[in-house]
Amino acid sequence: QVQLVESGGGVVQPGGSLRLSCAASGFTFSSYGMHWVRQAPGKGLEWVAFIRYDGSNKYYADSVKGRFTISRDNSKNTLYLQMNSLRAEDTAVYYCAKERGHIFDYWGQGTLVTVSS
Amino acid sequence: DIQMTQSPSSLSASVGDRVTITCRASQGISNSLAWYQQKPGKAPKLLLYAASRLESGVPSRFSGSGSGTDYTLTISSLQPEDFATYYCQQYYSTPPWTFGQGTKVEIK
Numbered sequence: 001q002v003q004l005v006e007s008g009g010g011v012v013q014p015g016g017s018l019r020l021s022c023a024a025s026g027f028t029f030s031s032y033g034m035h036w037v038r039q040a041p042g043k044g045l046e047w048v049a050f051i052r053y054d055g056s057n058k059y060y061a062d063s064v065k066g067r068f069t070i071s072r073d074n075s076k077n078t079l080y081l082q083m084n085s086l087r088a089e090d091t092a093v094y095y096c097a098k099e100r101g102h103i104f105d106y107w108g109q110g111t112l113v114t115v116s117s
Numbered sequence: 118d119i120q121m122t123q124s125p126s127s128l129s130a131s132v133g134d135r136v137t138i139t140c141r142a143s144q145g146i147s148n149s150l151a152w153y154q155q156k157p158g159k160a161p162k163l164l165l166y167a168a169s170r171l172e173s174g175v176p177s178r179f180s181g182s183g184s185g186t187d188y189t190l191t192i193s194s195l196q197p198e199d200f201a202t203y204y205c206q207q208y209y210s211t212p213p214w215t216f217g218q219g220t221k222v223e224i225k
Binding site: 050105 | 160
């Protein structure tokens, strides 16, 4: 069965950096695009970034463009999100999600990122 | 960017009730709409896609309809496990992938 397991969240000061990972199993990781979606405490879902199956194209929400970088290692079945210049408003649970025809068909359990001094 | 607006933001209903949630897009999205269910502390779960196609394993009491800019999610007979927050999401014009603000279904 499909499993997505995020890790790397934690508490970081404003301006700091953090790298999230998402370990995938149960499907051919190298054949699917992957997303990061976040959810601030008590708020709705916000799409963050997408990477094509082969890493050839990457897209970002305007709110994170220039600060976050999505990447993947298909040999390790792992998705990453490098987050730099973090702000208080980046505080959220970050989910990785598998793409199927532009929809999010499987989600990880999420990892909490808290940006606070 | 396409904006998605859900209504209502919350509703109270009883077990057995028929519940309808509406999602309106800022422009036509040609049925490129998905619905997700999220329970507290859990990840969202895909319910329907292409406006009306039920994801495998999702109970048939969930249905979707609509066209153009207006779409609905209907739960024909609300069950205790259906109390959750529901989100619509458009994928007609991406990036960005955009979600509605959510509709919380609470117990009456």
